[in-house]
Amino acid sequence: MTDLSANSAPATRHGASLLKQNARTRRRNRAEARFRAYGIAAIAVGLAMLLVLVFNIVSKGVGAYSQTFVTLEVELSESKLDKKGNRDIEEIKKVSTFGYAPLINNAFAAAVKEGGLETRLKPKDQAGILSKSAPAQLRDYVIANPDKIGETVSFRFLANSRVDGYLKGRVTRDSIANDKSISAEQLDFVDQLAAAGILKKTFNPDFVLGSDASDQRPESAGIGVSMVGSLFMMLVVLALSLPIGVAASIYLEEFAPKNWITDIIEVNISNLAAVPSIVFGILGLAVFINYMHLPMSAPLVGGLVLTLMTLPTIIISTRASLKAVPPSIRDAALGVGASKMQAVFHHVLPLAAPGILTGTIIGLAQALGETAPLLLIGMVGFIASNPPDSLAAGLLSPNSAMPAQIYEWAKRADPAFYERAWGGIIILLVFLVTMNTLAVILRRRFERRW
Amino acid sequence: MNDMSRLERVVETKNIKMECRDCQVYYGETHAIKDVNVDIEEKTVTAFIGPSGCGKSTFLRCLNRMNDTIATARVEGSFRLDGEDIYDRRVDPVQLRAKVGMVFQKPNPFPKSIYDNVAYGPRIHGLARNKAELDEIVEKALRRGALWNEVKDRLDAPGTGLSGGQQQRLCIARAIATEPEVLLMDEPCSALDPIATAQVEELIDELRQNYSVVIVTHSMQQAARVSQKTAFFHLGNLVEFGETGQIFTNPVDPRTESYITGRIG
Ligand SMILES: Nc1ncnc2c1ncn2[C@@H]1O[C@H](COP(=O)(O)OP(=O)(O)OP(=O)(O)O)[C@@H](O)[C@H]1O
Ligand SMILES: [Mg+2]
Numbered sequence: 001m002t003d004l005s006a007n008s009a010p011a012t013r014h015g016a017s018l019l020k021q022n023a024r025t026r027r028r029n030r031a032e033a034r035f036r037a038y039g040i041a042a043i044a045v046g047l048a049m050l051l052v053l054v055f056n057i058v059s060k061g062v063g064a065y066s067q068t069f070v071t072l073e074v075e076l077s078e079s080k081l082d083k084k085g086n087r088d089i090e091e092i093k094k095v096s097t098f099g100y101a102p103l104i105n106n107a108f109a110a111a112v113k114e115g116g117l118e119t120r121l122k123p124k125d126q127a128g129i130l131s132k133s134a135p136a137q138l139r140d141y142v143i144a145n146p147d148k149i150g151e152t153v154s155f156r157f158l159a160n161s162r163v164d165g166y167l168k169g170r171v172t173r174d175s176i177a178n179d180k181s182i183s184a185e186q187l188d189f190v191d192q193l194a195a196a197g198i199l200k201k202t203f204n205p206d207f208v209l210g211s212d213a214s215d216q217r218p219e220s221a222g223i224g225v226s227m228v229g230s231l232f233m234m235l236v237v238l239a240l241s242l243p244i245g246v247a248a249s250i251y252l253e254e255f256a257p258k259n260w261i262t263d264i265i266e267v268n269i270s271n272l273a274a275v276p277s278i279v280f281g282i283l284g285l286a287v288f289i290n291y292m293h294l295p296m297s298a299p300l301v302g303g304l305v306l307t308l309m310t311l312p313t314i315i316i317s318t319r320a321s322l323k324a325v326p327p328s329i330r331d332a333a334l335g336v337g338a339s340k341m342q343a344v345f346h347h348v349l350p351l352a353a354p355g356i357l358t359g360t361i362i363g364l365a366q367a368l369g370e371t372a373p374l375l376l377i378g379m380v381g382f383i384a385s386n387p388p389d390s391l392a393a394g395l396l397s398p399n400s401a402m403p404a405q406i407y408e409w410a411k412r413a414d415p416a417f418y419e420r421a422w423g424g425i426i427i428l429l430v431f432l433v434t435m436n437t438l439a440v441i442l443r444r445r446f447e448r449r450w
Numbered sequence: 451m452n453d454m455s456r457l458e459r460v461v462e463t464k465n466i467k468m469e470c471r472d473c474q475v476y477y478g479e480t481h482a483i484k485d486v487n488v489d490i491e492e493k494t495v496t497a498f499i500g501p502s503g504c505g506k507s508t509f510l511r512c513l514n515r516m517n518d519t520i521a522t523a524r525v526e527g528s529f530r531l532d533g534e535d536i537y538d539r540r541v542d543p544v545q546l547r548a549k550v551g552m553v554f555q556k557p558n559p560f561p562k563s564i565y566d567n568v569a570y571g572p573r574i575h576g577l578a579r580n581k582a583e584l585d586e587i588v589e590k591a592l593r594r595g596a597l598w599n600e601v602k603d604r605l606d607a608p609g610t611g612l613s614g615g616q617q618q619r620l621c622i623a624r625a626i627a628t629e630p631e632v633l634l635m636d637e638p639c640s641a642l643d644p645i646a647t648a649q650v651e652e653l654i655d656e657l658r659q660n661y662s663v664v665i666v667t668h669s670m671q672q673a674a675r676v677s678q679k680t681a682f683f684h685l686g687n688l689v690e691f692g693e694t695g696q697i698f699t700n701p702v703d704p705r706t707e708s709y710i711t712g713r714i715g
Contacts, residue, residue, distance in 0.1 A: 258521050328558035332621070334519060336571035336628055337548035346570070347560055 057425055064423025067204035067219060068159035068167050070130060070193065072107040075152045076142060087146050100135035100142075101127065104157075115196045119189050129186050129193075131158035131219045159199060161218040161416035163190050167201045170415060207423060211385045212405060218416035221409070223424045228387050229299050229379070229399030230368060236303020236395070237310055237367050242360055244307075245314030252315075253322040254344050273312035280309045281373025289377060297378040297398035305377060306367040313366065317359025321352040354446035361439040365432050371403040380404040402428050465492040467632060467662045468513060473527035475508050475517065482508045486527075486688040488681055490632065495654055495663045497673035497694065500683035501709065506666045507555060509683070510634050513664065514550035515543040531632070548575055551630030555637045555666075557617035559609035559624070564601050567609040567620055568592060571628035587627055594656065595623030596649035614641040622650065626657070633657060635665045639672065651676050670710055674698050682706045 021029070078085060080103060081095055105123035112119060112126065119126065127134075134157040142149065158164075162182040165171035173184050193199035210222025256262045284305035288294045294301050325348045333343035374380060379400050388394035400408065402424060409421035468490035475483035483505045490496050490513070498506040508517070515536060517523040529536045536546050548571075559567050568588045571577075578584035588605070592598040597619040601612070609620050618641050625633060635654075639647040654676050657663050667673050673680055674694060681691040682703075690697060690706045701707045 326558075328554065328556060329560065331516065331519070331554060332558040332560060332624075333570075334516065334543075335514070335547060335552040335554065336574075336624060337544055337551075338570075338574055339544045342574055346574075351561060 057422060057429065060419065061422030061424075061426045063168050063170075064207055064420045064426075065203060066168075066201050067207070068164040068199060068201045069156045070159050070199045071154060071156050072104070072111055072198070073152050074103055074107040074138065074155050075110075076138075076149050077103065077106075078150045081142060081149050082146075087149065089143070089146055092146055092149075093143060095139070097135040097139050100138045103138060104130065104134055107155075111193075111196075111198060115192075115198065117189075117192045117196065119185070119192065121185055121189055125183075125186060126189060128182070129159055129163045129190055129199075131160045132217050133158060133213070133220050158219045159190075161414060163187075163199075164201075164219055165416055166190060167194070168419075170419070207420070208427065211387070212382050212400065212408070214382060215412060215414070218412075218414050218420060221417065221420055223402060223405055223420075223427060225385070225387050226400040226402050226405035227427070228394065229302070230401040230403075232299035232388075232394040232399070233303040233306060233401055234364055234368060236300060237306045237364060238360070240303070240307040241310045241314050241363065245311050245360075246318055246356060248311075249315045249318035249322060250344060250349070253319050254340065254348070269312050269315055273316060276372075277309050277370050278372040278376065280305050281376035283308065284373060285376045295396055295398070297383055297400075298396045299379075299399050299401070300395040301377050302374055302379050302401060303395075305373045306370060309370065309373065310363040310367045313363035314356075314359055317362070318352070318356045321355025321359070322348060324355065325351045354443045357446075358439045358443045361435050361442070365435040365439075368435070369403055369428060369432060371407050374401055374404040375407070380408050382408070402431075466490070467492045467494075467532065469528075469530040469533075470512070471528040473509070473512060473525070473529065475505070475512060475526075476524040477508075477520070478522045482686050483512070484686045486683075488688060488691055490662050490664055491679065492662055493658055493660065494679055495658050495665060495677040496679040496681065497677035498664065498666045498681050498683060499668070499670065499673050499709070500689075502668075504683040505686045506683050507636050510552075510636055510664060510666055513632070513634055514547045514552055516547075516552065518543055548628055549630055550632040550634060551625040551628060553618075553622050553625050553633070553635040553638045555640065557614060557621050557641060559612070559617050559620050561608060561610050563606045564592075564609045564612070564620060565605040568623050568627045571624060575628055577628065591623040591627035592620075594626055594653055595619045596646065596653060597623055615643055615646045618642060619646060619650065622653065630661065632662045632664065635663065637666050637668065640668070647672070670698070682709065684709070 080099060082088075082092055084091060101124075104127045108126040109123045111117075112123075137157065138155065141153075141155070159167075160181070162171050162176065162179065163186075166187055167190075171182075173187060176182050176184065176187070190199060206220065206224075207222045208227075209224035210220065211225035212223075213219075213221040252262060252265065284301060288301045288304055289296055294304075329347050329351065330343050333347050334340070338346065378398075381400070383398045383400045388397055388399070406421050406424040406428065409417040409424065412418075466489045468488075470486065470488045470490075473483055473486040473488075474481065486509060488496075488509075498510065500506055508523075511517045512525050512529060513536075515525075517525055525537065531546070531549065535541070560570065562570075565588055568591050569578075569584055572584060572587050578587055589598060589602075592601065597616060600616060601607070601620075609617065612620060618638060622635075622638060639650055642650060651672065654663050654665065665673075665676065677694045679692070680694040680697040682689045682697065682701075682705075684705050690701060690703045692702075697706060698710060701710060
């Protein structure tokens with residue numbers, strides 16, 4: 001009893017009852033509630049912006065994944081393609097793409113007749129709704145299959161970008177008033193073809209797999225080849241920056257004496273991480289291309305430049321994860337007679353691995369999205385038309401990269417390219433999100449092990 | 451001065467394993483160990499006692515050159531193991547540490563399996579020719595570390611998943627698995643319950659049959675129970691070094707007496 005009364009003495013000093021908050025506590029709680037509200041508001045603003053961004057990108061870019069096609073039965077008439085009739089491939093190759101245009105015109109005429117369509121357009125103008133790549137497509141097919149000459153084959157041609165834009169609502173009859181490449185009659189014709197089922201808008205895998213196309217043919221441009229360019233660059237970045245970065249960090253963190261030289265190195269690595277990427281680009285231009293004479297526009301050079309950019313990121317994150325390994329582990333290893341290198345490779349490095357991996361993946365993701373340095377080493381513009389067929393070609397022959405391709409499309413005048421730029425951004429973002437998710441998963445996975 | 455000559459006489463009658471003369475340790479500007487002379491005898495347990503921060507761990511770490519890993523630490527003086535200077539330029543600390551093992555103040559098992567923890571030392575020193583031999587070494591070390599019965603069914607479980615006391619015994623097992631000639635133990639029992647403590651003390655007594663053991667402890671009773679020699683450190687000085695019985699019953703220096711009786715520390 002006496003104890004109890006002794007304990008209650010300080011309670012009375014603070015205020016009467018615990019059931020009632022005193023002014024000080026109330027003030028503190030209010031401050032906390034306010035802070036929480038700020039936090040939630042900040043997150044809400046962030047999320048809202050993210051939503052707007054994602055909505056914008058998806059709504060503008062999703063159109064790039066579908067494309068308008070025209071399916072036609074084309075008669076590969078022998079009289080036009082192989083006058084002598086001996087199927088000599090050299091002879092067939094002499095027929096230029098212009099020689100194929102009449103075949104398409106005929107195919108249109110046949111389709112109009114068969115479908116009973118009413119149009120005053122001449123067959124040549126009817127064929128004008130197709131992509132300029134249509135005759136070339138036909139020619140490639142014939143050269144690959146000369147035995148089909150004389151038969152009638154069904155082809156799926158790309159419609160040109162105006163027609164495609166008309167079906168996607170980007171092009172209207174008003175907007176083409178001054179447009180020489182398409183007329184209102186042609187749009188009427190498009191409507192008729194669509195009603196007849198000859199012209200359709202469907203998913204277009206060539207956007208994901210194909211290569212860039214010239215200014216005149218946005219409908220056939222794809223991001224596939226520049227994706228391969230990015231892939232080869234990432235291979236170079238990974239193969240160089242991971243071993244170099246990890247070796248440098250291990251040396252600096254575990255072996256190097258702590259003196260002013262290593263201090264200077266440390267400061268400069270942090271500085272490098274903050275250097276704008278365009279500086280690395282101009283450095284790459286000066287050193288790798290002008291001095292070492294490596295080929296312009298090659299993914300190898302792009303990879304080297306991006307390696308320079310990624311190294312500081314990897315070194316900093318690797319050193320941080322090495323530092324996070326408790327020194328007692330090193331002591332334990334040294335204490336049973338392990339050498340310093342054994343201590344590092346048997347014990348410290350495995351513990352630091354998840355952090356190193358995360359840092360590497362984030363560094364790679366940064367490099368993947370980097371555009372500025374690529375502009376300086378020429379990895380931009382209409383470059384490669386076919387995917388490389390070997391490792392050497394992949395590294396050395398001119399190519400673009402995803403972000404550079406997107407930049408290239410975005411600056412072209414035709415709005416059809418603009419749509420493709422957004423479509424490319426979707427792919428790039430999918431890659432980045434995948435990589436970052438992978439980083440998070442790896443980190444979780446390894447951290448839970450012990 | 452009289453005391454010193456008496457001490458040295460006692461010491462010289464036994465076989466000396468490690469001989470330390472005029473030892474100084476500096477951490478940067480701080481002079482942490484001052485003029486310490488200690489002899490570690492063969493097949494003897496030597497206890498280091500003294501108030502916190504007096505330099506026991508620091509001195510202990512000199513004996514297997516663990517201070518090399520601290521950039522600011524500078525060690526001077528002569529440390530001889532079997533007559534050879536362990537700070538000689540030709541000495542590889544890795545070889546030294548295989549001979550002079552260490553158990554640290556805080557349990558620090560590797561984040562690997564219990565088996566791998568113990569097997570690590572024998573593996574890197576090539577003590578086992580095959581898996582069966584390694585298994586045998588691991589079992590023997592765990593038995594001597596008084597841990598075998600608790601972990602024999604889960605040797606693959608992570609060593610970091612054991613309780614603090616079990617972890618410390620694992621570290622002891624790990625240290626003795628490499629068969630060191632001298633075993634340095636920095637407060638090995640500070641995380642142990644009385645039963646495990648008794649087991650470790652038993653182990654120390656057993657190790658004494660073949661090795662020298664140096665143990666840092668804050669428990670006077672423990673020092674009295676397990677050691678034959680005791681060194682009392684105070685503020686970086688070796689105040690008194692002699693037979694454990696004599697230190698505890700009849701200390702020469704007044705500081706030793708006040709520490710043992712609980713007046714400084
Ligand atoms: N790494 C270090 N850097 C600088 N000074 C240190 C370092 N380690 C120890 N010291 C200093 O050296 C002195 C002796 O420390 P030491 O760890 O040897 O004491 P101790 O006797 O083992 O104490 P405890 O019983 O608390 O473990 C202390 O004053 C300490 O501050
Ligand atoms: Mg200590």
